[in-house]
Amino acid sequence: MRNMMTYDVMETVRNTNQWLGATAQAFASYPVYAMIPNPAIAWTAAWGEVTERTFSRMVVKPSWGIRSITCADGKDHIVEKEIVVEKDFGDLLHFKVSGREKSQRKVLVVAPMSGHYATLLRSTVNSLLPDCEVYVTDWHNARDIPVSCGKFDVEDYTLYLVDFMRHLGPDTHVIAVCQPAPLTLAATAYLAEEDPDAQPRSLTLIGGPIDPDATPTEVTDFGRRVTMGQLEFAMIQRVGFKYKGVGRMVYPGLLQLASFMSMNAERHSKAFTDQIQRTAKGDASDHDPHNRFYDEYLAVMDMTAEFYLSTVERIFKNREVARNVFTVNGKKVDIGKITTVAVKTVEGANDDISAPGQCIAALDLCTGLPDEKKASHIEPGAGHYGIFAGKSWRNNIRPLVLSFIDANSPKPKPNAANSNAAA
Structure with a gap:
């Protein structure tokens, strides 16, 4: 079916990168490597952690995470x-x-x-x-x-x-x-x-x-520059068999994300490199500014x-x-x-x-x-x-x-x- 293979190839690439990240993190985290004073080991584990988190977030709908608020009465109220x-x-x-x-x-x-x-x-x-x-x-x-x-x-x-x-x-x-x-x-x-x-x-x-x-x-x-025919040919794909919407023609979120990232490619590249360095040093956390921003930014929908x-x-x-x-x-x-x-x-x-x-x-x-x-x-x-x-x-x-x-x-x-x- 038209463009279904392209959709599945994109998902395969994303899935492979997620797997590579998880594998690198698991491999470099073996206790035996702690005896080797080589910073490359810690860097590999950090690269794996950041890579796995990056590519896994692309297919996860974020939680609203709004559990309670403080109202005018000064009390916390459940939301x-x-x-x-x-x-x-x-x-x-x-x-x-x-x-x-x-x-x-x-x-x-x-x-x-x-x-x-x-x-x-x-x-x-x-x-x-x-x-x-x-x-x-x-x-x-x-x-x-x-x-x-x-x-x-x-x-x-x-x-x-x-x-x-x-x-x-x-x-x-x-x-x-x-x-x-x-x-x-x-x-x-x-x-x-x-x-x-x-x-x-x-x-x-x-x-x-x-x-x-x-x-x-x-x-x-x-x-203005692109014709509708060019846009449909380049951007529209058909959902693969993995999802409930199989066969539906969509503008994929992964394609949109690629466009977003390309607009500020140098800035994003530096952000991820810096995050790997912070993770290797033990300075990163689940809720640091980088993860808070990119957990939302990378979560895209078709x-x-x-x-x-x-x-x-x-x-x-x-x-x-x-x-x-x-x-x-x-x-x-x-x-x-x-x-x-x-x-x-x-x-x-x-x-x-x-x-x-x-x-x-x-x-x-x-x-x-x-x-x-x-x-x-x-x-x-x-x-x-x-x-x-x-x-x-x-x-x-x-x-x-x-x-x-x-x-x-x-x-x-x-x-x-x-x-x-x-x-």
Whole structure:
């Protein structure tokens, strides 16, 4: 079958490297070698440990690892993860904080489907939990979805978001991070026409390619240079027999990871060399900065071929959202129909993936929205990752987003006890 062998060859290479690492570590760790004062032995064991961990992480979905949080009452509360909407290609997760009254801020975090799992937003979710009732879109790895479940493209993605918003109701505040920003904007506009009562109260778009041509980057230039035929021939493969999705056409996560690594090959190479040296000296640990970062960065997932190709063609090449001509099931979605949902954009001044200008374009598309319901922020010195995680997010952007949510939430009604006391 077309490209199935290529998929299996990639998996074989990954599996072989994992085995070589484990073998080298086991071989160089024999007690008898401790009597030989040769640093090459320790280096071999270290190389094996780092190599095995690197290649094994590529096929493991990371854990959310959010077990408890400290709330405003100063107490630690257990966090329980529950699926509230279950679908073939993705679930709606709720992080339930035990022993705490439901927060008035109900937030839906729309995670990207761009090669990594939703757990990439772990620190974002963790930072919101003390102050919000948090829901997250948890997209599934395409290689694990049987062909019988059908297709999944940008229109299906948009309709999934529509269903999630309907389920959560009109008091929801949506935060879309990176790739889903244009489709989340389209889903909101779809609801504005089809089901106005289900619209969220606010929409925060963080570093998303609403208009990729507003400020071209290497990512958008690549989409322009390559034809769709070339892209399909070079990037699309068929899942092998090892996984439940056997036969499904996908854009493999391993291929995406190779692209990520090649963009900063020298930096990654130095990081791994340094980690081997630290491991050989006994200075590394399971939870050191290198392992924390790469355990997440290396964990990649396959995307359905139709989602990847339609994203490139319709969002980047044809700029359907940017030109306000995006359609769902043959019906045009008019972003100008958004008249009540407050919209805020967040961009990083040093973002080299979705550069400043691409996301703020959403505000010009919202022609039916009054200016007082529009807001924007450019974070100085922040790159793409920094606008939703790290110091810039925690110290500057998160407080602004929460203030925006509060400004567009209904004022709490005083309860009867307070009213009587006031009387």
